[in-house]
Amino acid sequence: MNPRINLSDYEHIVGRSYIEELRMLAGKLSGKSILNVNSTFVGGGVAEILSRMVPLLNQLGVDTRWRVISGDTRFFEITKKFHNALHGSQSEPISDEEFSIFLETTKQNMHKIDLSSDILFIHDPQPVALIAKKSNTHSKWIWRCHIDISHPDSRVWDFLKQFVVNYDGTVFSSPNFAQELPIRQFFAPPSIDPLSDKNRELSIEATDAILAKYGLDRDKPIILQVSRFDWLKDPLGVIKAFELVRKNFVCQLVLAGGAASDDPESEAVLKKVKERAADNPDIHILDLPPDSNLEINALQRAATIIVQKSIREGFALTITEALWKAKPVVASAVGGIPLQVRNKLTGLLCHSVEGAARALRQILANPDYGQWLGRNGREHVRQHFLITREIRDYLLIFLTAGRNEDFIYL
Amino acid sequence: MVTVDWLKADLLVPVLVFLGVLFIALWLRRISYDALQRWLSKKQTEASRIIISATKGPFLHWFLILGAYIALQVSVLATQWKVLAGKILASIFVAYLGWILIRLSRELVKLYLSKTKVPRSVITVTTNVAQVTIVIVGVLILLELWGAPMIPILVAVICAIAIAILAFRDMFPNLVSGLQLTQQKQIKTGDLIRLESGEEGHVQEITWRNTEIRTLGGETIIIPNSKLMQTTIINYGKQPKAAKEPFQFFTRLHLKELTGLKARNLTELVERLESVPDAVIYYHTHSFIEEYHFLTPQPANDFALWVEDALGYDVLAERLASIDTLEFPSVGSLRQMIIRAIQDFLAQTANERDAPPGNEFHFVKSIGVVLPTPYVAHNLREFVGILRRISTDSLYFHIFEARLRLHRGTNDFSLWFEDSLGEKELAEEVSRLDPYNYTLENLREKIIQLCEKRL
Secondary structure, X not given: OOOOOXXXXXXXXXXXXXXXXXXXXHHHOOOOEEEEEEOOOOOOHHHHHHHHHHHHHHHOOOEEEEEEOOOOHHHHHHHHHHXXXXXOOOOOOOOHXXXXXXXXXXXXXXXXXXXXXXXEEEEOXXXXXXXHHOOOOOOEEEEEOOOOOOOOOHHHHHHHHHHHOOOOEEEEOOHHHOOOOOOEEEEOOOOEOOOOOOOOOOOHHHHHHXXXXXXXXXXXXXXXXXXXXXXXXXXXXXXXXXXHHHOOOOOEEEEEEOOOOOOOHHHHHHHHHHHHHOOOOOEEEEEOOOOOHHHHHHHHHHOOEEEEOOOOOOOOHHHHHXXXXXXXXXXXXXXXXXXXXXXXXXXXXXXXXXXXXXXXXHHHHOHHHHHHHHHHHHHHHHHHOEHHHHHHHHHHHHHHOOOOOOEEEX | OHHHHHHHHHHHHHHHHHHHHHHHHHHHHHHHHHHHHHHHHHHOOHHHHHHHHHHHHHHHHHHHHHHHHHHHHHOOOOHHHHHHHHHHHHHHHHHHHHHHHHHHHHHHHHHHHHXXXXXXXXXXXXXXXXXXXXXXXXXXXXXXXXXXXXXXXXXXXXXXXXXXHHHOOOHHHHHHHHHHXXXXXXXXXXXXXXXXXXXXXXXXXXXXOEEXXXXXXXXXXXXXXXXXXXXXXXXXXXXXXXXXXXXXXXXXXXXEEEEEEEEXXXXXXXXXXXXXXXXXHHHHHHHHHHHOXXXXXXXXXXXXXXXXXXXXXXXXXXXXXXXXXXXXXXXXXXXXXXXXXXXXXXXOOOOOOOOOOOOOEEXXXXXXXXXXXXXXXXXXXXXXXXXXXXXXXXHHHHHHHXXXXXXXXXXXXXXXXXXXXXXXXXXXXXHHOOHHHOOHHHHHHXXXXXXXXXX
């Protein structure tokens, strides 16, 4: 977390009354301690959100700590398999011995980590079995599942479920991740930090410098898709839609992303995309290193329209980032995208290459309409997908843990 | 005999001189104070009374000192003793005079400034400045009298004054502004004012440097007087009548609870609708307001959207979207209307469609978490000031949830206007507003406008 950023920096973004309400909620948690447990301090979305959220919660006066579990390479290979299996992707089978290693490592962590706290906020499947240490009836345990478990592998889910049911509540990122559980399940979508390098305001000079670095023409409308090179992001479909649009509109396409290190296929996808775009000078393929936050920010700010023509998608934080920059968005109606893009209000949804091309043409021909969609999109993100909202949801969950009414007076 | 001679020769003259001076002093005091009394009695001023009472006694004492000084000078004492005694007497005189001047300045400053109704702190500061000036001048005279090197001391004093001016340079504009504010009676303690920043509050105190304002949220804002003079202030002046009961603003934040229930088609949707708690129906008929409260027109309710997007039943979608939520006094009656609309449609539909996989309707429950805010309105003016700054969540709670979830029949504002302020007409006007057709910000503005008309 940038040490210079503090809660009051968000006041001009979300409004004073919003921050006031956060302080009121935090005041109700006075005297309570929160312990976050996950599997890593660096890398990945969970570590990123915790590194920003924990200091902000402490600034609010909530005693919040963060610990990580430890394990050997084998343990993390097994939890990676769990992740893939929960995600519903084709994964290697998990042996009984591997389940035993998972439990043994959890047991070791129970002894290593001081789990004394009023509220234990356990993130993702890796530390889920720590719940076995729940003895103090006063402490509340919440399991925060950040991954898509809408179609989980039943063997892995059944194994994890025996631990999940002992929690006081769970938190999922989308309504369709909900499971049949005897405990309360809350919906809290992920968020972006408007003050991070990827989302903060950039000067025109800084944006222009980055465009120049990649040889992009500032005067030609830019259609941008930011995503790793993966067939599920349908980069070839985006190129096809662009070619349909290019017949009538002068514009350029930028496909910006990186090759995922844990995805051997991504190199092949990148190669294929480059081949496909080779003879078109208006298509720019940018293979960006993983820490290109400022570059992505600049590209998004310079874009005329931002596309996300995925075939399958998680929550799609790239869409959240695009909307925050008040850009008109054309996106497939998959995963978490419809939660963010309400068709014709905060962007345009599509289901095919032709549909994407039609939506792109509509916006290119009607810049005012694009601006209106962009403004609505930014407001939608301001209200629902910024880090302040995620912090507020968590404070509410902590405060109401163990209560079952539909209307709670604090 | 030698003693008598000495008395005659060395003591008699000084004693006679001393007595002579004392006699002259008594005579002078009598005629001068009588004359002064006569002249000042015509003026009838408090200041004259203060001056006379403060100097009448000391006047005699000063002449006693003068007499002693002259007596010493005519005595036969050695010159060095005469000089020393003279310096001691002069020092006593300076100190005594200084003390009297300090007393006088304190009384006169207090008298003059209290008439101008400046804050007590301004009186204190002015008195202190006058007293310190007298002390400094007195000390300088004494030092001069005793032959201390004056140039370094003067330089030190000048430096100290320069440093003090530098250190307190911001104080003077504030002091002057504080005097202006009170002199011109632009604001006074207890006034409800609105600052350029939009902040509203009651003036708590005007000191010589700052003005303290207690906001309607209970915070204390301290504004330097010079800044306050440069901003536009709206002084609401006289407060409207106080409410019988103050209005406590609450806010309602909400959690979305996943029920794990879903529907693939209309039959399943109706089945679920019949059994889910009211909080689920409420969520799906109001989530659009909460999520898109900044948009006009707002999207329809979740059922209408799903029926159109996932099932492609445009006619039913339109029917569901046009259900006027405001017509229903409870969530239960709203639920029945939705179910009836779907059942009517199903009765005319032969082959029911299923939503594509991944596009099922997921039932979500709204968990309301209510907490009091620091805002409490005691009259309509304060109410408007608070309404301007509360969150949309607070506005939402008092308008939407009060009526439908808390079964209060109408919104909280109208209830308070009528019951506590006796503003029946205003209560009805606000109650007649259709909140479902405004953005929350426009609704806020509309209610403010209606209230402003009554002020």
